[in-house]
């Protein structure tokens with residue numbers, strides 16, 4: 001899939017000084033299941049085939065540390081971002097070893113620290129690295145994650161991911177609900193890892209999972225006919 005070197009288009013791709021216009025910081029956001037991680041991998045592929053060298057980062061990925069995975073089965077090795085990782089050092093250490101890093105793909109960026117978002121902006125501004133960040137905007141209470149807020153404030157471009165995910169009622173699903181023991185949660189820690197598929201996960205002896213809802217049903221806490229039927233079964 002790599003273009004031949006005599007392809008004029010590939011000659012002006014990566015690293016050509018004529019194309020240097022400074023890096024850019026772009027934030028792609030949406031609820032779970034909207035295809036953010038798939039888009040992240042597609043972005044990486046598109047840049048890599050133009051001869052650019054990137055680094056894929058993620059945190060709290062469903063596949064575990066060191067891997068970015070998608071619900072539709074794609075995956076790639078990734079740097080696991082823990083809270084203490086300095087992203088500027090991460091890139092500069094690679095440069096010191098002679099490894100090119102032209103861009104970063106940052107999945108689950110709303111779970112990074114605010115300081116790490118600042119570091120990403122520094123990399124864009126001082127080192128011409130392009131940063132593509134992907135993540136949730138809001139938590140289960142519909143409040144912005146701090147890192148997402150900082151991305152909204154600092155990013156050159158902000159895009160709502162357009163792959164539509166639907167609420168059970170058919171309206172666009174825009175918000176993530178945390179469902180604890182069959183009921184929508186309104187308070188609790190901002191980040192609780194639950195299961196995001198059909199099967200529930202035991203967390204502190206409670207079933208915790210996430211469900212995408214439209215704004216109306218997030219506000220009323222109505223999880224749909226399937227959840228209501230399950231609730232009635234529990235009452236029997």
Ligand SMILES: [Zn+2]
Pocket residue numbers: 167168169170171213214215216217
């Ligand atoms: Zn709805």
